[in-house]
Amino acid sequence: MPYFFFSLFLLFILTPSSLVNATSNPNHTPINHDLYHSSAGLLEQIKALVHRHPDKLSVETIEAGNRGYGAEITVVTYSRSRKKADDKSKYRILLVDKFLVFQSFGQHGRELITTELALKILSVLSEEQFLPNKDAVFLNRTLDNLVLKVVPMENLNGRKLVEEGDLCERRNGRGVDLNRNWSVDWGKKEKDYDPYEENPGTAPFSEPESQIMRNLALSFEPHMWINVHSGMEALFMPYDHRNTTPIGSASQQMRALLSALNQIHCQNHCVTGSGGGSVGYLAHGTATDFMYEIVKVPMAFTFEIYGDPKASSKDCFKMFNPVDLATFNRVLNDWSAAFFTIFRLGQLQVFGNNSEAAASSFLSIDDYLDGYLMERRNRYSKKMEVLDLGMQEIRTYFRLFLLSSVLLLFMFCSRISKSSRPIVSALPL
Numbered sequence: 001m002p003y004f005f006f007s008l009f010l011l012f013i014l015t016p017s018s019l020v021n022a023t024s025n026p027n028h029t030p031i032n033h034d035l036y037h038s039s040a041g042l043l044e045q046i047k048a049l050v051h052r053h054p055d056k057l058s059v060e061t062i063e064a065g066n067r068g069y070g071a072e073i074t075v076v077t078y079s080r081s082r083k084k085a086d087d088k089s090k091y092r093i094l095l096v097d098k099f100l101v102f103q104s105f106g107q108h109g110r111e112l113i114t115t116e117l118a119l120k121i122l123s124v125l126s127e128e129q130f131l132p133n134k135d136a137v138f139l140n141r142t143l144d145n146l147v148l149k150v151v152p153m154e155n156l157n158g159r160k161l162v163e164e165g166d167l168c169e170r171r172n173g174r175g176v177d178l179n180r181n182w183s184v185d186w187g188k189k190e191k192d193y194d195p196y197e198e199n200p201g202t203a204p205f206s207e208p209e210s211q212i213m214r215n216l217a218l219s220f221e222p223h224m225w226i227n228v229h230s231g232m233e234a235l236f237m238p239y240d241h242r243n244t245t246p247i248g249s250a251s252q253q254m255r256a257l258l259s260a261l262n263q264i265h266c267q268n269h270c271v272t273g274s275g276g277g278s279v280g281y282l283a284h285g286t287a288t289d290f291m292y293e294i295v296k297v298p299m300a301f302t303f304e305i306y307g308d309p310k311a312s313s314k315d316c317f318k319m320f321n322p323v324d325l326a327t328f329n330r331v332l333n334d335w336s337a338a339f340f341t342i343f344r345l346g347q348l349q350v351f352g353n354n355s356e357a358a359a360s361s362f363l364s365i366d367d368y369l370d371g372y373l374m375e376r377r378n379r380y381s382k383k384m385e386v387l388d389l390g391m392q393e394i395r396t397y398f399r400l401f402l403l404s405s406v407l408l409l410f411m412f413c414s415r416i417s418k419s420s421r422p423i424v425s426a427l428p429l
């Protein structure tokens with residue numbers, strides 16, 4: 001009998017705490033470590049990837065701190081002409097005809113899936129992984145003129161809190177929401193303000209993480225900014241602090257891009273429009289509003305890549321992250337493909353301003369659609385012959401469909417439909 005109690009005691013002290021938590025909180029899904037890297041493991045993988053591909057990738061770690069709090073941010077830069085770009089004095093000149101994209105992942109600690117997507121995109125850029133439905137011609141044209149800055153885990157300190165068991169934590173290591181700490185409309189509080197979710201900090205840019213990100217954006221001057229989050233599936237453009245989109249051609253271009261992406265990659269089920277008008281609440285002091293208003297990034301977006309609306313609002317890991325292998329892989333494959341599509345479409349918009357480039361842009365849209373239809377053909381190979389016969393018609397149909405959608409949006413999109421707030425107690429944006 002004493003052996004029985006001794007065994008029970010041993011079982012108790014040897015059981016991992018995560019298992020105890022999962023057992024005592026049956027509604028709280030624990031982090032699936034078979035699918036997700038730890039923060040240290042993920043950053044290690046990324047640094048090893050850069051080390052294997054010094055011709056394309058470089059990495060730096062930037063540190064900052066104040067009032068006894070320190071933060072560090074790892075930044076990876078992708079450029080095919082990286083060797084030539086090493087000479088700093090020539091760097092800006094080399095960037096003149098390049099399409100510059102700045103992406104951030106993991107700004108909220110609990111959104112682990114976004115950081116896995118950063119690793120996936122860097123693996124595709126280094127050609128260690130491939131997009132299943134993109135051909136080499138498409139990828140080459142997209143990457144030739146691309147310079148991409150990726151912050152794979154903006155909120156490392158907050159992420160560590162999540163890994164220590166606070167699965168609902170979205171703020172940084174001292175309780176500030178890094179997507180409310182920017183200066184555009186900073187500090188305004190709505191009636192349903194919840195400091196656990198949205199604490200904006202003591203002042204704009206009070207947080208070292210936001211300071212690092214602001215400096216990166218101001219020195220890089222990207223054409224495109226994408227802040228990657230999870231909690232729902234959505235493609236947002238400015239503004240977050242108002243329920244309207246900006247006026248003018250830049251706004252129309254952003255709307256056209258999101259419309260095309262929604263058709264191609266979301267089968268039109270992604271919520272699109274201004275963050276403030278579509279997510280169901282206004283967000284003040286966000287990164288995307290700063291990028292658009294102050295840095296003057298012409299294409300500034302927030303993408304929400306996954307959400308489980310059926311999950312309990314306290315079951316944060318499940319609400320913000322896929323929990324099974326099939327969904328995990330689908331999200332990473334679909335969204336990495338979507339990013340390469342928007343890099344391509346964004347390039348066409350930026351370099352379509354002069355007539356020569358504009359002509360090649362229209363050709364490229366055709367090429368793009370050819371590539372896209374080829375992908376569809378490969379995906380549905382059983383219908384090869386039928387598709388071969390119908391390729392020309394389908395291509396024409398797609399071109400007209402895409403162009404007419406853009407035109408319709410230009411004409412009628414002054415009003416963005418407002419949807420009900422998807423998650424009351426845990427905000428995605």
Ligand SMILES: [Zn+2]
Nearest residue numbers: 108229428429
């Ligand atoms: Zn978020």
